[in-house]
Amino acid sequence: MRQELVDVFFGIAEHNHDEISPEHIYRVSCQSLGIDSAGIPYSGYRYATGRDIRRVEWPRVFDLISRLWPDFDRQGFGHQYRDGVNRILAAYQVAWELDEDGRLSRVLPAVAHAQVTAAFDELQAERYEPALALFNSARDAYDARPRRDRDACTNMFDALESVAKEKYRMPDSTYGQVLACLRAGDLLNAQILGLLSAINELRNKHFGHGMTTPFGLSGPDVDFAYLTCIGALLLLTRMA
Numbered sequence: 001m002r003q004e005l006v007d008v009f010f011g012i013a014e015h016n017h018d019e020i021s022p023e024h025i026y027r028v029s030c031q032s033l034g035i036d037s038a039g040i041p042y043s044g045y046r047y048a049t050g051r052d053i054r055r056v057e058w059p060r061v062f063d064l065i066s067r068l069w070p071d072f073d074r075q076g077f078g079h080q081y082r083d084g085v086n087r088i089l090a091a092y093q094v095a096w097e098l099d100e101d102g103r104l105s106r107v108l109p110a111v112a113h114a115q116v117t118a119a120f121d122e123l124q125a126e127r128y129e130p131a132l133a134l135f136n137s138a139r140d141a142y143d144a145r146p147r148r149d150r151d152a153c154t155n156m157f158d159a160l161e162s163v164a165k166e167k168y169r170m171p172d173s174t175y176g177q178v179l180a181c182l183r184a185g186d187l188l189n190a191q192i193l194g195l196l197s198a199i200n201e202l203r204n205k206h207f208g209h210g211m212t213t214p215f216g217l218s219g220p221d222v223d224f225a226y227l228t229c230i231g232a233l234l235l236l237t238r239m240a
Contacts, residue, residue, distance in 0.1 A: 001092050002053045002061060008084035009068060010046040012077050019075040022046060025068070029053070032067040033060055059145050062096065062104055069102030078102070096145065105143045112227055119230050122237040123159075127166055131233070134159035142226055149222045150215040153207040156229040157199065163233050175200055187239075196232055199225075 009029075013022045026045035030037035033056050041048035053061060065085055072081035082098045089097055096104045108116065116139070123132040138155035141148040161175040170178050179196055182188050188196075202225060206217055217225065 001088060001094075003050050004088045005061070005065065005085065006046065006050045006053060008081070008088065009049070012072060012080055012084070014046075016075070016077065020071060020077065024071070025049065028068060028071060029064055032064050062145050065098065066102065066104055069098065073102060096143065103143075104145070105139075106147070115227070115230055115234060119234045119237075122234060123163075128163060128237070131159045131162035131166065134162055135233075138226070147222075149217060149219070150207050153203070153217070153222060153225045153229075154209070156226050156233075157203045157207070160199070160229045160233045160236075163236050167236050167239070192235070195228075199228055199232060 009025050013020050013025050022045040026049050027037050029049045035052050086097045097107050099105050134155050138152050141151035164178040165171055
Protein backbone atom coordinates (compact mmCIF):
# COMPACT_ATOMS: atom_id res chain seq x y z
CA MET A 1 0.00 0.00 0.00
CA ARG A 2 2.85 2.42 0.79
CA GLN A 3 4.31 2.07 -2.69
CA GLU A 4 0.90 2.67 -4.24
CA LEU A 5 0.59 5.89 -2.25
CA VAL A 6 4.02 6.97 -3.46
CA ASP A 7 2.82 6.31 -7.01
CA VAL A 8 -0.14 8.66 -6.43
CA PHE A 9 2.13 11.39 -5.03
CA PHE A 10 4.63 11.22 -7.88
CA GLY A 11 2.12 10.40 -10.59
CA ILE A 12 0.51 13.80 -10.09
CA ALA A 13 3.81 15.62 -9.64
CA GLU A 14 5.52 14.09 -12.67
CA HIS A 15 2.64 15.11 -14.93
CA ASN A 16 2.46 18.61 -13.45
CA HIS A 17 6.08 19.33 -12.55
CA ASP A 18 5.76 23.05 -13.31
CA GLU A 19 3.23 23.42 -10.49
CA ILE A 20 4.52 20.81 -8.02
CA SER A 21 7.85 19.12 -8.65
CA PRO A 22 8.93 15.56 -7.75
CA GLU A 23 11.86 17.11 -5.89
CA HIS A 24 9.43 19.05 -3.71
CA ILE A 25 7.47 15.87 -2.90
CA TYR A 26 10.69 14.07 -2.00
CA ARG A 27 12.03 16.82 0.29
CA VAL A 28 8.70 17.39 2.05
CA SER A 29 8.34 13.62 2.55
CA CYS A 30 11.81 13.37 4.08
CA GLN A 31 11.27 16.24 6.47
CA SER A 32 7.77 15.08 7.41
CA LEU A 33 9.07 11.57 8.18
CA GLY A 34 12.17 12.85 10.02
CA ILE A 35 14.61 11.44 7.45
CA ASP A 36 17.71 13.21 6.13
CA SER A 37 17.38 13.97 2.43
CA ALA A 38 20.10 13.55 -0.16
CA GLY A 39 21.02 16.43 -2.42
CA ILE A 40 20.12 14.47 -5.53
CA PRO A 41 19.36 10.81 -4.72
CA TYR A 42 21.13 8.59 -7.25
CA SER A 43 18.05 6.44 -7.64
CA GLY A 44 15.68 9.33 -8.31
CA TYR A 45 13.14 11.10 -6.13
CA ARG A 46 10.37 8.52 -6.60
CA TYR A 47 12.53 5.53 -5.67
CA ALA A 48 14.14 7.31 -2.73
CA THR A 49 10.74 8.22 -1.27
CA GLY A 50 9.49 4.67 -1.77
CA ARG A 51 12.57 3.36 0.04
CA ASP A 52 12.20 5.81 2.94
CA ILE A 53 8.48 5.29 3.45
CA ARG A 54 9.10 1.57 4.04
CA ARG A 55 11.12 2.37 7.15
CA VAL A 56 8.56 4.25 9.19
CA GLU A 57 5.63 3.20 11.39
CA TRP A 58 2.12 3.34 9.92
CA PRO A 59 1.00 6.45 11.83
CA ARG A 60 3.79 8.40 10.12
CA VAL A 61 2.48 7.33 6.70
CA PHE A 62 -0.91 8.82 7.57
CA ASP A 63 0.85 11.95 8.82
CA LEU A 64 2.55 12.24 5.42
CA ILE A 65 -0.78 11.93 3.59
CA SER A 66 -2.14 14.85 5.60
CA ARG A 67 1.06 16.87 5.23
CA LEU A 68 1.10 16.64 1.43
CA TRP A 69 -2.56 17.57 1.00
CA PRO A 70 -2.17 21.38 1.15
CA ASP A 71 0.74 21.31 -1.29
CA PHE A 72 -1.37 19.54 -3.91
CA ASP A 73 -4.54 21.47 -3.12
CA ARG A 74 -2.79 24.83 -3.37
CA GLN A 75 -1.88 24.04 -6.97
CA GLY A 76 -5.37 22.86 -7.90
CA PHE A 77 -4.77 19.11 -7.60
CA GLY A 78 -6.56 18.54 -4.30
CA HIS A 79 -9.42 16.48 -5.72
CA GLN A 80 -7.08 14.37 -7.83
CA TYR A 81 -4.86 13.74 -4.81
CA ARG A 82 -7.82 12.95 -2.56
CA ASP A 83 -9.40 10.55 -5.07
CA GLY A 84 -6.11 8.71 -5.58
CA VAL A 85 -5.38 8.37 -1.87
CA ASN A 86 -8.93 7.30 -0.98
CA ARG A 87 -9.02 4.71 -3.75
CA ILE A 88 -5.98 3.03 -2.20
CA LEU A 89 -7.21 3.32 1.40
CA ALA A 90 -10.56 1.80 0.42
CA ALA A 91 -8.90 -1.05 -1.51
CA TYR A 92 -7.04 -2.05 1.65
CA GLN A 93 -10.13 -1.53 3.83
CA VAL A 94 -8.40 1.13 5.90
CA ALA A 95 -10.67 2.75 8.49
CA TRP A 96 -9.86 6.33 7.43
CA GLU A 97 -10.42 8.46 4.37
CA LEU A 98 -9.29 11.90 3.28
CA ASP A 99 -12.17 14.38 3.35
CA GLU A 100 -12.65 17.47 1.20
CA ASP A 101 -10.71 19.59 3.68
CA GLY A 102 -7.71 17.28 3.61
CA ARG A 103 -8.52 15.80 7.00
CA LEU A 104 -8.20 12.08 7.62
CA SER A 105 -11.51 11.02 9.13
CA ARG A 106 -12.74 7.63 10.25
CA VAL A 107 -14.95 5.88 7.72
CA LEU A 108 -18.56 5.61 8.89
CA PRO A 109 -21.65 4.07 7.33
CA ALA A 110 -23.39 6.58 5.07
CA VAL A 111 -26.29 7.16 7.48
CA ALA A 112 -23.94 7.74 10.43
CA HIS A 113 -21.75 10.05 8.37
CA ALA A 114 -24.82 12.08 7.38
CA GLN A 115 -25.79 12.34 11.05
CA VAL A 116 -22.34 13.64 12.04
CA THR A 117 -22.47 16.20 9.23
CA ALA A 118 -25.98 17.31 10.20
CA ALA A 119 -24.96 17.76 13.85
CA PHE A 120 -21.94 19.82 12.81
CA ASP A 121 -24.22 22.05 10.73
CA GLU A 122 -26.67 22.52 13.59
CA LEU A 123 -23.86 23.63 15.90
CA GLN A 124 -22.86 26.51 13.62
CA ALA A 125 -25.33 28.76 15.46
CA GLU A 126 -23.47 31.24 17.66
CA ARG A 127 -25.27 30.06 20.78
CA TYR A 128 -23.75 26.60 20.38
CA GLU A 129 -20.14 27.74 19.98
CA PRO A 130 -18.94 26.01 23.20
CA ALA A 131 -20.67 22.80 22.14
CA LEU A 132 -19.07 22.99 18.70
CA ALA A 133 -15.60 23.20 20.24
CA LEU A 134 -16.32 20.06 22.29
CA PHE A 135 -17.84 18.34 19.26
CA ASN A 136 -14.70 19.01 17.23
CA SER A 137 -12.47 17.75 20.05
CA ALA A 138 -14.51 14.56 20.20
CA ARG A 139 -14.30 14.10 16.45
CA ASP A 140 -10.54 14.64 16.49
CA ALA A 141 -10.20 11.97 19.18
CA TYR A 142 -12.47 9.56 17.28
CA ASP A 143 -10.50 10.07 14.06
CA ALA A 144 -7.08 9.89 15.72
CA ARG A 145 -4.63 7.13 14.87
CA PRO A 146 -4.84 5.26 17.19
CA ARG A 147 -8.33 6.33 18.24
CA ARG A 148 -8.57 8.00 21.65
CA ASP A 149 -11.70 6.21 22.82
CA ARG A 150 -12.24 7.81 26.20
CA ASP A 151 -11.68 11.34 24.89
CA ALA A 152 -14.10 10.69 22.02
CA CYS A 153 -16.84 9.59 24.42
CA THR A 154 -16.19 12.22 27.08
CA ASN A 155 -16.03 15.18 24.73
CA MET A 156 -19.07 14.15 22.71
CA PHE A 157 -21.13 13.74 25.86
CA ASP A 158 -19.92 17.14 27.05
CA ALA A 159 -21.04 18.61 23.71
CA LEU A 160 -24.46 17.04 24.26
CA GLU A 161 -24.65 18.43 27.80
CA SER A 162 -23.63 21.89 26.56
CA VAL A 163 -26.41 21.83 23.96
CA ALA A 164 -28.99 20.70 26.53
CA LYS A 165 -28.07 23.48 28.96
CA GLU A 166 -28.10 26.15 26.25
CA LYS A 167 -31.28 24.91 24.58
CA TYR A 168 -33.28 25.12 27.78
CA ARG A 169 -31.53 28.16 29.28
CA MET A 170 -30.17 26.22 32.27
CA PRO A 171 -26.47 27.20 32.22
CA ASP A 172 -25.79 26.31 35.85
CA SER A 173 -27.57 22.96 35.77
CA THR A 174 -26.33 19.47 35.08
CA TYR A 175 -27.44 17.31 32.16
CA GLY A 176 -29.50 15.26 34.60
CA GLN A 177 -31.27 18.35 35.90
CA VAL A 178 -32.15 19.41 32.35
CA LEU A 179 -33.68 15.98 31.75
CA ALA A 180 -35.65 16.26 34.99
CA CYS A 181 -37.07 19.56 33.74
CA LEU A 182 -38.05 17.96 30.45
CA ARG A 183 -39.70 15.10 32.29
CA ALA A 184 -41.64 17.42 34.59
CA GLY A 185 -42.88 19.45 31.63
CA ASP A 186 -43.78 16.35 29.63
CA LEU A 187 -41.73 17.77 26.75
CA LEU A 188 -40.40 14.51 25.36
CA ASN A 189 -41.59 10.98 24.74
CA ALA A 190 -41.02 8.94 27.90
CA GLN A 191 -38.97 6.28 26.12
CA ILE A 192 -36.77 8.90 24.46
CA LEU A 193 -36.20 10.49 27.86
CA GLY A 194 -35.28 7.07 29.18
CA LEU A 195 -32.67 6.71 26.45
CA LEU A 196 -31.25 10.18 27.17
CA SER A 197 -31.03 9.25 30.86
CA ALA A 198 -29.26 6.00 29.98
CA ILE A 199 -26.58 7.98 28.11
CA ASN A 200 -25.96 9.91 31.33
CA GLU A 201 -25.70 6.70 33.32
CA LEU A 202 -23.24 5.29 30.78
CA ARG A 203 -21.11 8.42 31.14
CA ASN A 204 -21.22 8.30 34.95
CA LYS A 205 -20.09 4.69 35.07
CA HIS A 206 -17.52 4.59 32.28
CA PHE A 207 -16.04 7.90 31.11
CA GLY A 208 -17.09 10.75 33.39
CA HIS A 209 -14.62 13.43 34.47
CA GLY A 210 -12.46 12.52 37.44
CA MET A 211 -13.04 8.77 37.19
CA THR A 212 -10.20 6.66 38.55
CA THR A 213 -11.33 3.33 37.12
CA PRO A 214 -9.71 2.11 33.89
CA PHE A 215 -11.65 2.82 30.74
CA GLY A 216 -13.17 -0.48 29.66
CA LEU A 217 -15.56 0.09 26.76
CA SER A 218 -14.90 -2.01 23.68
CA GLY A 219 -14.51 -0.57 20.19
CA PRO A 220 -18.16 -1.22 19.27
CA ASP A 221 -19.21 0.20 22.66
CA VAL A 222 -17.35 3.42 21.84
CA ASP A 223 -18.99 3.60 18.40
CA PHE A 224 -22.40 3.25 20.02
CA ALA A 225 -21.75 5.84 22.77
CA TYR A 226 -20.22 8.35 20.34
CA LEU A 227 -22.97 8.08 17.73
CA THR A 228 -25.77 7.96 20.31
CA CYS A 229 -24.56 11.22 21.85
CA ILE A 230 -24.51 12.77 18.36
CA GLY A 231 -28.05 11.55 17.71
CA ALA A 232 -29.23 12.98 21.04
CA LEU A 233 -27.48 16.27 20.34
CA LEU A 234 -29.21 16.49 16.96
CA LEU A 235 -32.59 15.71 18.53
CA LEU A 236 -32.27 18.50 21.09
CA THR A 237 -31.09 21.15 18.62
CA ARG A 238 -34.04 20.42 16.34
CA MET A 239 -36.74 20.41 19.00
CA ALA A 240 -39.15 23.34 18.94
